Amino acid sequence: MGAGSEILIQAKNHNLKIVEIPITVRYDIKNTSSKNPWRHGFGVLIDLLRDFEYKRPLHVFGGIGIITLGIGIGIGWWVIKSYTASGFLPLGPTLLMILIFIIGIFTTFTGIILHSIAQLFDRLKTKEE
Numbered sequence: 001m002g003a004g005s006e007i008l009i010q011a012k013n014h015n016l017k018i019v020e021i022p023i024t025v026r027y028d029i030k031n032t033s034s035k036n037p038w039r040h041g042f043g044v045l046i047d048l049l050r051d052f053e054y055k056r057p058l059h060v061f062g063g064i065g066i067i068t069l070g071i072g073i074g075i076g077w078w079v080i081k082s083y084t085a086s087g088f089l090p091l092g093p094t095l096l097m098i099l100i101f102i103i104g105i106f107t108t109f110t111g112i113i114l115h116s117i118a119q120l121f122d123r124l125k126t127k128e129e
Helices: 002-013 037-055 057-086 091-128
Strands: none
Touching: 002 037, 037 057, 057 091
């Protein structure tokens, strides 16, 4: 399964045409694979996510960062509402909001920096070819 995913990624990267060809498969044969199908499938999924993270870091880290920033802003909104209603600043949620907001900012900037590095590598690779 991992090799098939890698072949599809490489075919897409080289703008190759992909067609489906029907085949027959038998699943009733015993002892054909030494790997647990759940563990193998999870491993393939992790490999695909790593490949996506490497090729599109802005989508991965930037997306996680934006979501984290949104959560921090949401908690901050609740903290402000709580403070204006009671005049008391809840310490725990305030610290949590600051922590989540900082993590969101760092993750977003990590995505931007890694995206810039990936673009630089692509330009250097193109010049070599």
